[in-house]
Amino acid sequence: MVRKHRDSGKDSFDLTPEKANKMHDDRAYTAAMLGYALSEERRKDMLKRPKGNPDLINQLPMRKAKIFRSI
Numbered sequence: 001m002v003r004k005h006r007d008s009g010k011d012s013f014d015l016t017p018e019k020a021n022k023m024h025d026d027r028a029y030t031a032a033m034l035g036y037a038l039s040e041e042r043r044k045d046m047l048k049r050p051k052g053n054p055d056l057i058n059q060l061p062m063r064k065a066k067i068f069r070s071i
Contacts, residue, residue, distance in 0.1 A: 001014070
């Protein structure tokens with residue numbers, strides 16, 4: 001894949017010139033579309049996460065220690 005800069009400031013992606021217009025171009029485009037779709041799904045998960053520092057103590061399965069005292 002090659003990044004092409006446009007005058008509008010946006011970038012477009014295309015196959016390299018030696019790979020373009022040859023048999024099985026669909027595989028590269030399909031892989032590129034799959035990568036983009038996965039990045040969008042990851043982004044959705046990242047945006048749904050709560051902001052701030054999570055309370056680590058409440059997330060771990062810990063119990064309070066038992067204290068035995070002898071008299």
